Amino acid sequence: MKILVTGGAGFIGANFLNLLVPRHPEHTFVNADKLTYAANLASLADIAGAANYVFRRTDIADAAAVDALFDEQAPDIVIHFAAESHVDRSISGPREFVRTNIEGTFNLLEAARRIWKDGQGLFHHVSTDEVYGSLGAEGMFTEDTRYDPSSPYSASKAASDHLVRAYHRTFKLPVKLTNCSNNYGPLQFPEKLIPLMIMNAQDGKPLPVYGQGTNVRDWLYVQDHCEAIWTVVQRGAVGETYNIGGNNEVKNIDVVHGLCRVLAEETGRPAEALLGLITYVKDRPGHDLRYAIDATKIREHLGWSPKETFETGLRKTVRWYLDHHAWVDQVRTGEYRNWIEQNYDRR
Ligand code: NAD
Numbered sequence: 001m002k003i004l005v006t007g008g009a010g011f012i013g014a015n016f017l018n019l020l021v022p023r024h025p026e027h028t029f030v031n032a033d034k035l036t037y038a039a040n041l042a043s044l045a046d047i048a049g050a051a052n053y054v055f056r057r058t059d060i061a062d063a064a065a066v067d068a069l070f071d072e073q074a075p076d077i078v079i080h081f082a083a084e085s086h087v088d089r090s091i092s093g094p095r096e097f098v099r100t101n102i103e104g105t106f107n108l109l110e111a112a113r114r115i116w117k118d119g120q121g122l123f124h125h126v127s128t129d130e131v132y133g134s135l136g137a138e139g140m141f142t143e144d145t146r147y148d149p150s151s152p153y154s155a156s157k158a159a160s161d162h163l164v165r166a167y168h169r170t171f172k173l174p175v176k177l178t179n180c181s182n183n184y185g186p187l188q189f190p191e192k193l194i195p196l197m198i199m200n201a202q203d204g205k206p207l208p209v210y211g212q213g214t215n216v217r218d219w220l221y222v223q224d225h226c227e228a229i230w231t232v233v234q235r236g237a238v239g240e241t242y243n244i245g246g247n248n249e250v251k252n253i254d255v256v257h258g259l260c261r262v263l264a265e266e267t268g269r270p271a272e273a274l275l276g277l278i279t280y281v282k283d284r285p286g287h288d289l290r291y292a293i294d295a296t297k298i299r300e301h302l303g304w305s306p307k308e309t310f311e312t313g314l315r316k317t318v319r320w321y322l323d324h325h326a327w328v329d330q331v332r333t334g335e336y337r338n339w340i341e342q343n344y345d346r347r
């Protein structure tokens with residue numbers, strides 16, 4: 001099989017390729033990525049030379065480039081990770097989110113529809129639980145929860161989900177969708193909560209908690225997400241959506257406390273000094289209170305369940321950031337710095 005992975009140089013895509021390329025030498029994996037600020041080819045160093053791995057720098061929002069890629073590679077399967085993925089960036093600059101997440105997905109669907117005839121192919125769309133909006137204190141998102149996105153990011157992902165389903169209903173394109181909760185783990189760009197806190201704590205910088213720190217996210221270790229996607233690609237039903245989550249609801253402030261504790265244990269620094277870096281900052285506009293996934297469908301229909309607990313996953317993640325100085329130093333430069341200034345200096 002020829003498997004086209006979009007956004008394979010980002011956090012989840014790179015974890016996916018690092019897991020699947022060595023495991024499946026019988027498949028060729030083509031990574032099509034624009035290499036935005038969020039991408040890092042260093043994340044793919046272990047597989048860059050593999051005989052079953054190909055990289056093509058591609059902007060999915062460029063329809064001609066997507067068509068040329070499909071003509072050249074003729075993929076059997078598309079696994080679509082590429083996206084602008086950060087909520088705060090979508091608030092300060094939503095345009096790229098519409099361009100990549102909506103127009104980019106549209107271009108891929110059009111190209112797939114052009115080359116796949118009579119039920120050929122599979123388009124797996126990787127999406128988020130944020131399309132469902134915010135939960136109150138009770139309840140969980142199921143696959144039937146009404147879409148109610150809050151941010152330009154989640155609205156653009158919701159639009160892309162609708163396009164994918166429409167191409168299935170209207171043109172019979174074989175599609176599958178997964179909507180997953182918050183991921184954490186190795187290779188995550190430090191604009192997101194967990195790697196940002198690890199890197200700031202290491203540098204003795206403030207740990208900025210939005211609002212009161214009482215918002216709740218359902219955390220899933222990234223490799224568990226990757227295994228879930230591969231499970232759905234292999235055994236999921238065409239036209240179906242599967243929610244993926246860790247059953248791991250944690251308040252943001254408890255995530256930060258947990259990180260300080262693990263960092264103190266792993267580095268020998270006093271936990272009190274790390275906890276003293278916590279700073280409450282202005283809340284995110286439209287900040288969703290709580291996400292929680294009901295993953296019954298993927299568990300019961302496909303037998304998937306997460307392997308990591310939050311405790312084991314957090315420790316692995318902290319260790320990874322402590323052990324990978326070269327990767328960490330690289331992302332400290334350039335765009336990352338501009339973003340930190342833009343986002344935090346104004347709060
Ligand atoms: P990321 O921001 O780390 O990586 C995104 C990748 O997409 C980067 O390599 C970037 O270069 C690439 N990209 C961006 N615009 C592109 C374009 N126009 N053309 C080609 N490539 C482009 O994101 P991530 O956290 O790895 O998320 C991957 C996917 O998973 C996204 O679709 C996201 O919505 C979804 N998702 C993420 C999470 C999470 O917690 N991170 C949870 C659920 C779902």
Ligand code: TYD
Pocket residue numbers: 086087088182191192193194196208209210211215216217252284
């Ligand atoms: P984030 O990692 O941006 O993921 P998402 O917004 O997609 O859930 O944020 C996770 C939670 O952490 C969210 O409630 C916002 C909060 N947060 C902070 O409190 N401080 C920060 O510096 C960041 C980046 C996020």
